[in-house]
Amino acid sequence: MTEPLHATEPIHVTETRAAYDTVAVDYARLLEGELARSPLDRALLGHFAELVTLEGGGPVVDVGCGPGRITGHLATLGLDVSGIDLSPGMVAEARRRHPDIDFRTGSLAGLGLAEGSVAGVVAWYSVIHTPPALLPEVIAELHRVIRPNGLLLLAFQAGGFSVRHERAYGHEVTFEAHRHDADDVTSQLVDAGFRVTVRTERARQGQEKTPQAFLLARRGPFED
């Protein structure tokens, strides 16, 4: 039986945490080297990192960081980056793999960071477990913590439908994945006060079931 952290925790959060706690070690092992085989991912992360650096640097957070594969990459690009994840199992794996980086548990819906305190946020395939109806709440939290003119980079499987999984990464686990509609996410970012500056979608490849969407957004207020 999977226990919520507190009585009011939504079931999707409890299920997602339990699932990633179970798969953490195998997830990390199976995705090892994936970034080296993904030039588009590295290009987008590199673009984000260069902009942050050109604009004076500052703290960056990888939210839903999992075992820290993207966090570690951003650190190699020279960013002052830390990681936050819902799953203590994932945070333990991230700390083990990247002992020099700060990782802690936390939730996308409440990051525990001061308003306007970060230069940028990367959410790499982590909003995929937030039901579409709750996504505006998460985007509002990301907007709150990013400094004016700061950057947000999102990656997610696109599609506009949800899937219930009973098995993942070699384990029996139960959780939902939401293939968000890229137009809806773009509109929600704009409604929250972001400007979307890069929107990229690539076709599915290999074992993937859907196209993949990448949105880079800048927090307002805007000068022009």
Ligand SMILES: C[S@@+](CC[C@H](N)C(=O)[O-])C[C@H]1O[C@@H](n2cnc3c(N)ncnc32)[C@H](O)[C@@H]1O
């Ligand atoms: C598909 S994994 C991606 C991990 C990592 N970003 C990567 O690309 O390898 C999704 C991660 O998001 C985390 N996650 C899901 N919902 C979350 C939430 N509401 N708050 C914080 N982390 C969350 C999960 O625990 C999991 O580690």
